Amino acid sequence: xxxxxxxxxxxxxxxxxxLVGTVVGALVVAALVGLALWRLAxxxxxQPDRWAVLFDPASGVPQALWEGLLNTLAVAAVGMVLAxxxxxxxxxxxxxxxxxxxxxxGVVIELFRAVPLLILILFCxxxxxxxxxxxxxxxxxxxxxxxxxxxxxxEIFRAGILSVDRGQxxxxxxxxxxxxxxxxxVLLPQAVRRMLPVLVAQLVVLLKDSSLGFIxxxxxxxxxxxxxVEFFNFSFGSQYTFQLYVAAGLIYIIVNVVLSxxxxxxxxxxxxxxxxxxxxxxxLPADVQMGGGGGPA
Amino acid sequence: MQFxxxxxxxxxxxxxxxxxxxxxxxxxxxxxxTVLAAMRVSPVPPLRGLATFYVEVFRNTPLTVVxxxxxxxxxxIDLQFPSRxxxxxxxxxxxxxxxxxxxxRSGINSVPAGQAEAARALGLTFGQSLRQVVLPQAFRTVxxxxxxxxxxxxxxxxxxxxxxxxxxxxxxxxxxNANADQLLAVFAAVVAGYLVITLPSAWLIRVVETRxxxxx
Numbered sequence: 137x138x139x140x141x142x143x144x145x146x147x148x149x150x151x152x153x154x155l156v157g158t159v160v161g162a163l164v165v166a167a168l169v170g171l172a173l174w175r176l177a178x179x180x181x182x183q184p185d186r187w188a189v190l191f192d193p194a195s196g197v198p199q200a201l202w203e204g205l206l207n208t209l210a211v212a213a214v215g216m217v218l219a220x221x222x223x224x225x226x227x228x229x230x231x232x233x234x235x236x237x238x239x240x241x242g243v244v245i246e247l248f249r250a251v252p253l254l255i256l257i258l259f260c261x262x263x264x265x266x267x268x269x270x271x272x273x274x275x276x277x278x279x280x281x282x283x284x285x286x287x288x289x290x291e292i293f294r295a296g297i298l299s300v301d302r303g304q305x306x307x308x309x310x311x312x313x314x315x316x317x318x319x320x321x322v323l324l325p326q327a328v329r330r331m332l333p334v335l336v337a338q339l340v341v342l343l344k345d346s347s348l349g350f351i352x353x354x355x356x357x358x359x360x361x362x363x364x365v366e367f368f369n370f371s372f373g374s375q376y377t378f379q380l381y382v383a384a385g386l387i388y389i390i391v392n393v394v395l396s397x398x399x400x401x402x403x404x405x406x407x408x409x410x411x412x413x414x415x416x417x418x419x420l421p422a423d424v425q426m427g428g429g430g431g432p433a
Numbered sequence: 434m435q436f437x438x439x440x441x442x443x444x445x446x447x448x449x450x451x452x453x454x455x456x457x458x459x460x461x462x463x464x465x466x467t468v469l470a471a472m473r474v475s476p477v478p479p480l481r482g483l484a485t486f487y488v489e490v491f492r493n494t495p496l497t498v499v500x501x502x503x504x505x506x507x508x509x510i511d512l513q514f515p516s517r518x519x520x521x522x523x524x525x526x527x528x529x530x531x532x533x534x535x536x537x538r539s540g541i542n543s544v545p546a547g548q549a550e551a552a553r554a555l556g557l558t559f560g561q562s563l564r565q566v567v568l569p570q571a572f573r574t575v576x577x578x579x580x581x582x583x584x585x586x587x588x589x590x591x592x593x594x595x596x597x598x599x600x601x602x603x604x605x606x607x608x609x610n611a612n613a614d615q616l617l618a619v620f621a622a623v624v625a626g627y628l629v630i631t632l633p634s635a636w637l638i639r640v641v642e643t644r645x646x647x648x649x
Binding site for chain 1: 535594
């Protein structure tokens with residue numbers, strides 16, 4: 137249902153009312169923004185030299201933030217690649233004809249989706265070293281993100297494989313292909329094409345979740361900002377605190393918005409492509425988009 | 434086991450903190466998200482724009498960053514929450530509202546166009562047709578997605594531990610530091626705490642879903 141069935145096109149009176157409402161609303165929003173800016177200015181947060189530090193290479197701030205961003209992206213990239221590969225394997229395993237494969241794989245998927253991501257990361261960080269697995273914050277973060285996202289992606293892939301038209305599979309069997317061939321040559325290529333936009337969208341979720349590194353002490357973007365603030369507080373007082381936080385937050389938002397746009401354009405291309413035909417409604421469920429433990433318990 | 438009963442007070446209060454955090458922010462997010470969803474389908478373009486902007490921003494912001502700003506950022510505009518708990522509630526509700534809005538919007542879109550057309554043909558206004566025809570049906574179809582958002586919210590409360598709220602995850606960190614030899618028991622207890630919230634919720638969602646489902 138498109139939104140337009142909900143209401144008529146506004147007539148002249150309704151348009152006038154809307155205009156008045158818009159102006160009043162805009163004034164209220166502008167007043168709130170103005171109030172915030174005024175408080176910021178009153179606290180001296182808008183002085184140009186405070187913001188200049190973000191772009192001044194001599195202060196080391198741009199380099200540090202860049203490094204933080206790279207660390208964030210590194211975790212997300214490694215996690216995404218591992219999660220995609222393992223997720224595809226798990227999806228195939230869950231669709232297996234053999235109960236001894238299907239059931240354990242199902243248990244693994246459900247287990248890792250049921251546990252909050254932060255607990256999973258803490259488990260990797262705190263418990264695994266006691267059984268002799270060397271751990272760093274980076275490894276724990278990557279491992280936690282991989283375990284959780286592989287379980288989520290496995291379910292996405294499974295839905296993708298099941299959504300391929302049954303005739304494809306039947307035709308492949310009729311041609312005398314084996315089960316493995318049907319899966320790798322016929323079903324998976326179509327499912328992956330169809331699921332491509334969702335994969336990119338999941339990358340956004342994973343990137344968001346990588347900010348949990350802040351809590352477990354991995355030097356990603358937020359932790360970088362925090363330690364820069366602590367460093368500056370030591371020598372200059374809390375002069376640059378707000379600016380650094382805003383910068384870190386904005387970088388996250390910008391990177392994610394860009395990725396979301398990529399996901400959207402990939403989706404458009406997928407929709408046009410005949411090879412991934414009938415790719416309707418490929419969108420991440422709202423709870424998966426939340427990250428940090430989406431997916432049914 | 435001895436050790437778990439020794440720390441049962443800490444674990445119990447941590448569990449209650451997590452539960453109340455999830456319930457309170459769940460309710461706030463539900464209200465805010467419904468308002469946002471109504472704005473997103475409203476006839477007034479600026480309202481649509483505002484809601485879309487809100488959802489886009491929060492969908493692309495990590496929850497940790499939202500927490501971070503409410504905990505450390507808004508002091509700079511002379512605002513402060515009276516307690517850590519309320520900071521966490523605000524962060525969780527603001528963040529989750531965007532996803533409640535998304536879930537509801539997909540529900541509104543799944544109501545057949547004929548329903549809204551019939552409502553309008555009967556002369557109902559936008560507000561009436563939304564309140565009395567479309568939203569009641571939308572809420573029924575979104576029981577599973579909304580329920581999943583609630584479960585995800587319950588798990589996301591764990592992030593509050595990073596911002597000095599003594600919830601289950603914070604209890605985990607404290608107990609893990611104090612009892613390095615009992616790590617597995619600590620983890621099992623904490624995970625069980627979350628499952629006590631999420632598993633019955635999942636069951637309840639299934640029950641409600643079958644109860645209210647519309648057969649089309």
